[in-house]
Amino acid sequence: MTAETMTPAAPTMRHRHRGQVLSRVLICVVGAVFLFPFVWMVATSLKPTNEVFASGTSFFGSRIEWSNYSVAWTAIPFGRILINSFLVAFAGALLTVSVSVLSAYAFSRFRFRGRAALFGAFLATMVLPQEVLIIPLYLMMQRAGLVNSYPALILPFAFGAFGTFLIRQFLLSLPPDYEEAATIDGASRLRTLVSVIVPLLRAPISVVFVFAFIEYWGSFLWPLIVVNDASMATVPIGLQMFSGERGTDWGPLMAAVTLVVLPSLLIVVLLQKQLPQGVSMGGFGGR
Amino acid sequence: MPYLGPGMLGFAIFIVVPLVVSLVISVFDWPLFGAPEFVGLRNYQYMLDGDPAFWVSLRNTLIFAVLYTAVNLAVALGLSYWLMNLGGRWAAFFRVLFFIPVVTPMIGNALIFRLMLNDDGIVNQALAVIGIEGPQWLNVPGWAMFSLIMMSLWQGMGYNIIVLGAGIAGINPSVLEASRIDGAGPVSRFFRVVFPMLTPTIFFCTIMTVIGAFKVFAQPYALTEGGPGNATNTLVLHLYRNGFSFDRLGYASALAWVLFVLVMLITAVQFSQQKRWVTYDS
Numbered sequence: 102m103t104a105e106t107m108t109p110a111a112p113t114m115r116h117r118h119r120g121q122v123l124s125r126v127l128i129c130v131v132g133a134v135f136l137f138p139f140v141w142m143v144a145t146s147l148k149p150t151n152e153v154f155a156s157g158t159s160f161f162g163s164r165i166e167w168s169n170y171s172v173a174w175t176a177i178p179f180g181r182i183l184i185n186s187f188l189v190a191f192a193g194a195l196l197t198v199s200v201s202v203l204s205a206y207a208f209s210r211f212r213f214r215g216r217a218a219l220f221g222a223f224l225a226t227m228v229l230p231q232e233v234l235i236i237p238l239y240l241m242m243q244r245a246g247l248v249n250s251y252p253a254l255i256l257p258f259a260f261g262a263f264g265t266f267l268i269r270q271f272l273l274s275l276p277p278d279y280e281e282a283a284t285i286d287g288a289s290r291l292r293t294l295v296s297v298i299v300p301l302l303r304a305p306i307s308v309v310f311v312f313a314f315i316e317y318w319g320s321f322l323w324p325l326i327v328v329n330d331a332s333m334a335t336v337p338i339g340l341q342m343f344s345g346e347r348g349t350d351w352g353p354l355m356a357a358v359t360l361v362v363l364p365s366l367l368i369v370v371l372l373q374k375q376l377p378q379g380v381s382m383g384g385f386g387g388r
Numbered sequence: 389m390p391y392l393g394p395g396m397l398g399f400a401i402f403i404v405v406p407l408v409v410s411l412v413i414s415v416f417d418w419p420l421f422g423a424p425e426f427v428g429l430r431n432y433q434y435m436l437d438g439d440p441a442f443w444v445s446l447r448n449t450l451i452f453a454v455l456y457t458a459v460n461l462a463v464a465l466g467l468s469y470w471l472m473n474l475g476g477r478w479a480a481f482f483r484v485l486f487f488i489p490v491v492t493p494m495i496g497n498a499l500i501f502r503l504m505l506n507d508d509g510i511v512n513q514a515l516a517v518i519g520i521e522g523p524q525w526l527n528v529p530g531w532a533m534f535s536l537i538m539m540s541l542w543q544g545m546g547y548n549i550i551v552l553g554a555g556i557a558g559i560n561p562s563v564l565e566a567s568r569i570d571g572a573g574p575v576s577r578f579f580r581v582v583f584p585m586l587t588p589t590i591f592f593c594t595i596m597t598v599i600g601a602f603k604v605f606a607q608p609y610a611l612t613e614g615g616p617g618n619a620t621n622t623l624v625l626h627l628y629r630n631g632f633s634f635d636r637l638g639y640a641s642a643l644a645w646v647l648f649v650l651v652m653l654i655t656a657v658q659f660s661q662q663k664r665w666v667t668y669d670s
């Protein structure tokens with residue numbers, strides 16, 4: 102007791118250090134448990150079908166069954182589905198960003214009657230579940246002859262308030278000096294927006310783009326309704342078709358899931374720096 | 389105005405009009421093909437005392453929302469505080485790791501869990517090793533709901549871990565240091581300092597998580613198909629089935645409006661309650 106009070110620093114440091122090591126070991130265990138479903142997905146994707154539920158809890162099958170992947174690839178038009186998903190997500194994200202930049206510019210730099218009220222109503226829809234709107238949206242697409250089309254997959258979800266809100270926040274903190282200088286130099290408003298403001302907004306724009314892309318990429322309910330042809334399917338619809346047709350064929354099904362999860366993993370790894378920033382700025386509303 | 393035009397036009401066409409139109413459709417008997425027929429409030433009447441699955445799906449949705457939100461926030465809060473104490477690269481790495489299921493398509497995630505929770509799946513095999521006979525996770529009502537919540541937590545928690553982590557990172561380090569010098573341990577530091585300063589972030593997370601929970605659809609659709617029976621049927625799944633399997637778009641719109649009013653009411657109540665526990669600086 103007295104010895105400890107005489108030299109308090111050394112034992113406390115060692116104690117703290119040991120706690121830190123224990124903490125790191127524990128978080129690794131938690132992380133491993135958390136990642137296990139993906140590990141099991143890959144392991145199953147490489148097993149012969151009759152060994153998927155074989156007892157003995159073996160990680161690997163008796164042989165590595167690569168053919169699960171070729172079966173998965175040919176059972177549904179996988180290449181086409183990946184291209185569809187990519188096109189829809191890319192075009193959707195691009196549209197979302199373009200519209201958001203224009204609206205954010207208007208809401209932050211123009212004065213007009215009812216601006217506050219309009220912006221308030223617009224913002225309020227951030228808490229509106231899109232699921233409420235799907236029946237009229239479907240009827241609208243049906244009347245317009247757009248069922249099974251890219252516009253139907255893209256248009257309805259490019260006009261949410263999140264992008265406008267986020268970009269507007271940045272614009273408000275941006276001094277108008279640059280724009281004024283450009284205007285004095287004789288640039289038009291649009292020219293000023295495109296060549297002066299947009300480059301300054303690179304960070305929020307890329308956040309809005311990435312999050313819109315991921316939203317479109319994983320979206321399920323709307324494509325399920327508006328797509329009824331395999332040639333227009335997106336990735337989640339492809340998986341769902343797959344499990345319907347081959348509900349018990351787990352090897353190829355997990356191969357398909359692996360093929361779908363990998364691009365998302367790639368996105369996370371590539372963007373690991375920006376993701377936390379994007380999320381904390383309020384991206385991914387409501388997931 | 390050319391700048392505001394595109395955004396507000398899209399807002400009107402794809403959000404405002406559908407919202408109003410869905411109320412109109414809800415007073416019609418509206419098949420996918422064929423002529424709609426005006427039925428007044430009969431869809432709502434049927435919902436309240438004709439449709440046995442409505443109350444079940446409403447109850448399931450409420451149970452899911454309450455349990456999912458509570459556990460999600462408690463665990464995410466604990467984990468993000470833990471990560472803050474780990475600090476540096478460790479925290480950054482694990483934050484991203486917990487975020488992975490958020491960006492992978494939910495249908496894929498649900499299918500992986502269906503594989504693992506199969507009667508002969510890896511979970512029951514592992515339980516058998518330690519002498520426990522696991523339940524039929526997806527075929528017994530209580531366990532099916534339990535599985536649904538667990539899967540959803542795994543899928544969605546990373547979002548709150550990152551948002552709360554950013555909130556914790558925003559706390560002035562000198563305040564934490566002061567409490568450390570005053571002799572507060574990690575636990576009391578959490579409840580006395582971190583939690584109170586984090587309440588605005590927690591409030592934001594609660595709002596978004598509750599709304600997300602009320603929209604639950606893909607998980608029961610792919611994991612349990614709403615079953616066994618209606619044990620994991622939810623409002624949005626019920627809405628989808630009525631609209632697109634049973635060809636009752638009018639009734640589905642009535643369900644949509646109930647969902648809308650419910651979510652708005654709960655959000656409004658949360659906002660009205662916030663001054664009782666949320667503390668803002670300055």
